[in-house]
Amino acid sequence: MQESSIADAITAPEARFECPICLSWLRDPVLTYCGHRFCRTCIQSWLEKDNPICPVDNMKLQKDSDIFPDNFTRREISQHRTKCPNIIRGCYQELSPLDVEAHLLTCKFNPPELPDNEKLRCTFVDYGCLAKFEDEPEKQRHLEKDMQYHLTLLSQKLTKIVINNPANASASGIAQQANFWDPPSKNEQNSNFTANEATDNLLKTLYEKIVILEQKSREQDIIIANMSNQLAANNLAMSKIALRYCHGSYLWYINDIKNKINTMRNNQHIMHYSPGFYTSSNGYKLCVRFNLSAKDPNYIAVLIHMMKTEHDHTLDWPFSGRISVSIIHPTQSFRTIKETMMTRPELDAFKRPVQELNPKGFGYTEFTLLEDIIEQGFIDCNQLLIKVNVQPV
Structure with missing residues (x-):
């Protein structure tokens, strides 16, 4: 997107946050001796003219002595939030107006x-x-x-x-x-229009x-x-x-999987987590973690994490049950990779979470070879499907 289009896409500022020269959000705001706010670069360029005067009230200004940083306005602007211009395409991120331009350079919804x-x-x-x-x-x-x-x-x-x-x-x-x-009607005989x-x-x-x-x-x-x-x-x-209300049966479609795999290869500390899902409407809450194995990056690791809910005090702890994890093949079901495990109550991974996500996970650190996933066609339309079924006992 061109620079002018980016500026147009940002929500119009309030009058007190608008530069009178560029008519956009104040960037690096400064206050003049006569009490008006401008972007630093805008007013400095303006005062380089032969007759340096304030563009608002025509008061004479010196570029070196009559312009002062306005840190209060800078803080106020940084606290404002505006939606990404790509909201119509699905980006719902809210940013400071001054961060929109940088965000659009990397926004995946461009x-x-x-x-x-x-x-x-x-x-x-x-x-x-x-x-x-x-x-x-x-x-x-x-x-x-x-x-x-x-x-x-x-x-x-x-x-x-x-x-x-x-x-x-x-x-x-x-x-x-x-x-x-x-x-005019052709019947108007007295028309004197020139x-x-x-x-x-x-x-x-x-x-x-x-x-x-x-x-x-x-x-x-x-x-x-x-x-x-x-x-x-x-x-x-x-x-x-x-x-x-998925009753512990959750399908996790991992989008843009090829890019995620390349990113994890470059940085093995990167992990991807699914949204939290429940075993029942007021049951346990869990999520799935997907990353490359820390032991051998040629393998995929798939683990389960317990998550905190507002009704944990009504549940039995530690969590006990059967968990099945599958990587689904999109066209050949016989290739689907499935493993089933029973929980182990003595492990910290199944104790009542004290924070939003239990940092301890349980599962398979070497679930399957990454090469098999790629070569056997598990990735369809740059998407990988992981199915998890959780049955409390």
């Missing part, structure tokens, strides 16, 4: 980089706007931000029509070429229609954003319900 010939074109491309976009949300932000620029292009286009076709410079002729405006008056009326009508369309577009954006938030909240609630 739209794919398209070849130049496959990018979306601006709606006003026929009028001279050459902007291109990776996806529809980026195009919409452009249309909202550059409305005045598009009006200018329309005006220039209409002016050329009048100059190049003076015979057709009437309101009817211009309207027919622009395809926007209904001309070409300039017709053009002015046409531009006024165009402007009014564009404003109405922009308002409708903004309303739709707000509705879509609200619906996206509601869907995200509903999906989160449904996933939590599913985890609570």
Whole structure:
């Protein structure tokens, strides 16, 4: 995403946190002698002009002596949170407004980089706007931000029509070429419109229609954003319900598995944990851990961890039961790797958790060879499926 698009995507700041020069969030905020806040780089560049004055009240300022760091405002801005611009694609991370740009460089929900010939074109491309976009949300932000620029292009286009076709410079002729405006009735015999008056009326009508369309577009954006938030909240609630009522039978789809494996090969301390699932609605809570074996990184380790719940005091401890762990083959079920183990109450791994996740796990530190998982086709669509079945006894 281009730098301008990133700035547009960040939530608009409050007036007190907005730089009067770049009209974005204050970055490295400073306070001038006359009491106005700016980004440090913005005001310094401004004061390099021949007549160094404050852009707000025209008071003379010296770059070296009349600008002071505003650490209080810096702290206030750092405490604000805004949603990632990729929320419409599934990223629900909340960040400081000043961290959004850095986050977007690594956000896994960024739209794919398209070849130049496959990018979306601006709606006003026929009028001279050459902007291109990776996806529809980026195009919409452009249309909202550059409305005045598009009006200018329309005006220039209409002016050329009048100059190049003076015979057709009437309101009817211009309207027919622009395809926007209904001309006066042909039955109006006493019409005294000149070409300039017709053009002015046409531009006024165009402007009014564009404003109405922009308002409708903004309303739709707000509705879509609200619906996206509601869907995200509903999906989160449904996933939590599913985890609570799965009765100890949990399917863990590990996405982007190839990248995770490469990352773990480079750093064997990296471990991946599943969401917590329950043996019943008010039963035990567990999660699965997946990593490369510390003894031999050629093997996959799969372990089970007990997790803390709000009703642990109603359960029998230590946990006792049977746990089955399977790595599912997507097409050949006979290749599925399954192991079953009985809990051992004397181990710390099955005692009542005193923190969110019991640091002690139990399972297989060398469950299966990583090479077998890759070569025998267990990975499908860059995804690995682990099934766990827990039966308390």
